[in-house]
Amino acid sequence: MFPVQFTTVPVRLILNNLDTATRLVQTNRLLTSILDALPYAVMIRSKGGTVLFKNRSCGDVAPEHSMTLDGIPELELCTSQTGSERELLQILAHQLRTPVTGVIWNAELAADASGEQLTDLLSNIRESGDKLNRTVKDLILALELQHDLSAHAPVRVDLITLLRETAAALDLRDRTVNISVTRNRSDDLTVSADQELLRSAFLHIMQNSIDYTQDNTTDIRISLTRDSNKVAVSFSDDGPGMGEESSRVTERFYRGSMSRKTKPDGNGLGLYIADQVAKRHKGKLTVDSSPSGTTVSVEIPTDVADS
Secondary structure, rough: OOOOOOOOOOHHHHHHHHHHHHHHHHOOHHHHHHHOOOOEEEEEEEEEEEEEEEEEOOOOOOEEEEEEOOOOOEEEEHHHOHHHHHHHHHHHHHHHHHHHHHHHHHHHHOOOOHHHHHHHHHHHHHHHHHHHHHHHHHEEEHHHOOOOOOOOOOOEEEEEHHHHHHHHOOOOOOOOOEEHHHHHHOOOOEEEEEEEEEEEEHHHHHHHEEEEHOOOEEEEEEEEEEEEEEEEEEEEEEEOOOHHHHHHOOOOOOOOOHHHOOOOOOOOOHHHHHHHHHHHOOOOOEEEEEEEEEEEEEEEEEOOOOO
């Protein structure tokens, strides 16, 4: 697990005594903690050349590739990696910067507020904090799956029980959500799997159905079928569909035009994580989408040793 450290920083001290570039690095302990755990050299410096952060992999290495961080013109990110790794760092920095900035500025305003205004500001801080927590968890899990850093701990998992527990953890967003399950009662629906990874995959798939359905009511139909040595779990909804974008939704950080419009604060990691979890179990994830709805299916061997 990456060593994510939550550090409390006096808000007024930061805002009054640090320049913008330094403040963004100093307050974003989550960002620097994740960068510090990456297996390649990463450095953050100001446009003036001052090094504000070097991760442990730097050593005496001088990262030769630099770019401006998304939305932070005062800073440069330097890395020994090119291509997709640089893109990952760029998006990672942007994803963490937004909620952290929300917490900082709302906390600053709350220092002089009272009554209803204070209540609203504290609610904003809680919302930004919740988003930050979800984003960090997704980023850490995506990095662990990408670099094969998490230990695979298979246990016997009852899929019906796991789906019930996962549904109870969904963020309903003040919507009515109807979940139905279809199964053959004679089928053995247990698999040898990493329970927490499967939970994360199922949660992301169902949460997507809620987040991207434009109506106030979301219907999610789950079907489970067993065929020889594998179990298929399919999630269907009546959302607007993904169109031609469905072929790319398992790409890391990919967000199509529909998703950007419906949920502008998404991070594009949900189906990437679900797809990687399926592959980790020697299974597969498929997406079948039309204007009348989308079905996401996860196929998992009942025992990884059988596949």
